[in-house]
Amino acid sequence: MANQDVVLRPDMDGIAAAAAMPGSSNRAIFACRGAASTSLRRRSAVDDEFRAGSPCATSWVFQAMRASSPPRSPAVDEYAAWTRKHPSALASFEQIAAAAKGKQVVVFLDYDGTLSPIVADPDTAFISGEMREAVRGVAQHFPAAIVTGRCVEKVCNFVGLSELYYAGSHGMDIKGPGSNAEEVLLQPAREFLPVIAEVYEALVEKTKTTPGARVENNKFCLSVHFRCVDEKRWSPLAEQVKEVLRDYPDLRLNEGRKVLEIRPSIMWDKGKAVEFLLQSLGFDGRSDVLPLYLGDDRTDEDAFKMLRKRGHGLGILVSKCPRETDASYSLQDPTEVMEFLHRLVQWKRRRSSSSSSSAMRARV
């Protein structure tokens, strides 16, 4: 657990981020060209150390890389103690249903590790047919969005459902439902596109000597995967990434599940994307709305934290290992996520049919 505190995550500046929020227009195109202005930039002390070439900076990233590989089987009592703080969303379903009673539930779903199991090859992290149907069911009954580090186009292809909102590149590329993938609602880091494309090429070139390393272009951010890299080479890989980023002070580095993630230093994240979507849907500040956010990764913590701070909405962390989290509930893996989504839909159907039969009784 102690290692998990070693996170490349600067503090949020909520005021500046709020300044970037558009009005509550439902479909307004909001490409914030000024997003890279000083007020929107963010930087961490760690970023500064990393860039200054501090001797411990690379080992620091290396520690973060190790922290993203938690032990596979936690002690049974440790897990039990953790689930007392973050109970299973399945075992506590009735409690969640009680919180949702009389409210509009809005469902936000992370992709990798939440809807699809983690696999070695990021290009084959497919969603199962059963999971797709579960998500389709959710979208038929609730406003729903996928919020992911992937680029929108790739995740749309994987999920294959046009009825959802999609927030790709860690919320930096938001599109509305419909088959027209061009229909952008928000791109707060648009001006970073050329730089991201340039850094992608530089990283591919630099890391090609590290067997197993892989750079993924997620349009507004980049992923350097080290799942297939021998642990002995993690530190040299961190050094290669550091060398490239030294020339790009407007980019920052986070770590995810065996991946180093590079993105624009703007105050935007999955939490801001969820706030934007709630606002766009006209649900902002309403006490009769219950957002549910399901995710497994560190970047999902920004959304959990936002919901906790707003005091409404529930975060559900997908993890088999105890972890420091702002989520209220937990689920172990995508299979449990699917079961939870089915239960949510059943609950909604029961409520809709019981309210229509009471309406019929009232009419008789």
Ligand SMILES: O=P(O)(O)OC[C@H]1O[C@H](O[C@H]2O[C@H](CO)[C@@H](O)[C@H](O)[C@H]2O)[C@H](O)[C@@H](O)[C@@H]1O
């Ligand atoms: O926000 P997410 O939807 O969770 O995306 C985060 C990253 O997910 C992907 O990487 C992770 O899943 C891969 C496939 O299972 C796995 O090989 C990798 O080790 C994981 O880190 C995706 O490839 C990244 O680009 C996303 O940033």
